[in-house]
Amino acid sequence: MQEKDQRATGAKADMEKFVAVAGNIGVGKTTLVQKLCGILGWTPFFEPESENPYLADFYKDMQTWAFHSQVFFLTRRLVAHKNLCTHPGSVIQDRSVYEDAEIFAQNLYRQKQITERDFQTYRELYHALVEFLPPPDLVLYIKASVPTLLERIKLRGRDYEEEIDPAYLEGLNALYDHWTDSFDLCPVLTIPGDDLDFVANNGHLNLIVQKVQEKLTGKEVVVFTENEMKNS
Numbered sequence: 001m002q003e004k005d006q007r008a009t010g011a012k013a014d015m016e017k018f019v020a021v022a023g024n025i026g027v028g029k030t031t032l033v034q035k036l037c038g039i040l041g042w043t044p045f046f047e048p049e050s051e052n053p054y055l056a057d058f059y060k061d062m063q064t065w066a067f068h069s070q071v072f073f074l075t076r077r078l079v080a081h082k083n084l085c086t087h088p089g090s091v092i093q094d095r096s097v098y099e100d101a102e103i104f105a106q107n108l109y110r111q112k113q114i115t116e117r118d119f120q121t122y123r124e125l126y127h128a129l130v131e132f133l134p135p136p137d138l139v140l141y142i143k144a145s146v147p148t149l150l151e152r153i154k155l156r157g158r159d160y161e162e163e164i165d166p167a168y169l170e171g172l173n174a175l176y177d178h179w180t181d182s183f184d185l186c187p188v189l190t191i192p193g194d195d196l197d198f199v200a201n202n203g204h205l206n207l208i209v210q211k212v213q214e215k216l217t218g219k220e221v222v223v224f225t226e227n228e229m230k231n232s
Contacts, residue, residue, distance in 0.1 A: 016089060017042070017216055018134070020096040022180070023142035024172050025164065026153035027193050032142065032208070033094045035198060039209055042090040045080055052076075059160045066108045067118040073100045074122070078129055085134050096139065101126040102179045107171050135185035138215055140208075143177075144193030146170050189215050192224055 019036075021029045030046060037044045052058075054069040077097040084091045101123065109119040144152075146169045153161050180188050189211060191198075198205040207228060 016091075017138070018084060018091055018093070018136045019138045019140060019212065019216075020093045020098075020136040021140045021142065022096055022099055022176070023193070024144065024149055024169060024176060025161070026149045026156065027142045027144045028152060028199070029094050029142060031199055032140070032191075033092050035205055036209065036212070037092055039205075040090070040092075042092050043084075043087060045084045045087075045091055045093045056160045059163065062108065062111075062113040066113040067115075067122065070100060070105045070108065070114070070122060071125075073104070074126060078133070081133050093136070096136065097130060097133070098179070098183070098185075099176075101130075103172060103175045107168075107175055111168075111171070137186055138212065139180070139183065139186060139188045140191055140212065141176065141180045141188055142191045142193045143173075146173065148194050187215055190223065196224065 019042075021033050021036075023029050033044045033046065036042070052069060052072050054065050054072055058065040058069040074097070077095070077100055080093065081097050084093055105114065105119065105122055105126075108114045109116075114122070146166050149169050150164075150166060153164065180190065191208060196204040196208065198208055207224070211224070
């Protein structure tokens, strides 16, 4: 009964972990979630991007569809966050609810794609709901340059992403850096996406797994060094 009550409140058991993988469009979040879950035996929670009925329209006309798309993402990710907090076991989430507000909505507002009125409505909704959600135990931030992002976006071949402006990705990168520097709800482990090929190089993947496990056990993790990456 005690365990059931604990899960009902959204609290994770002591030995269960909640990790969120964050990063820009095309950086490899879904792939890393899949690979980490395969090694660690954890449950993946994937980004509901393909289900967003506004997304194709958004890429064609951001000003008209930005608010609709962001509210959809926020709603879906809030539900996903709540569900994974009650999941019986450790989980890894593909993109967090925080990124929707702090990165994507903020960027669209700065670009005047979302009006002041709509943005304030969105922020009030976000703050009212997110304070009731337990934070992750760890955020993995995959950081990559715009050329790397564009190359990976091209490789995955989604038609509606082909026209993404490099300046849009650059703006998101700047917001990601600012957000991860100031985020204090849990530790953040930055993964150098330009230098670590966790898809083709098992050594690089194993190095990430090692750093994640060390970080989750409370060890003071040193950033990925050039020597570590070269020898992995």
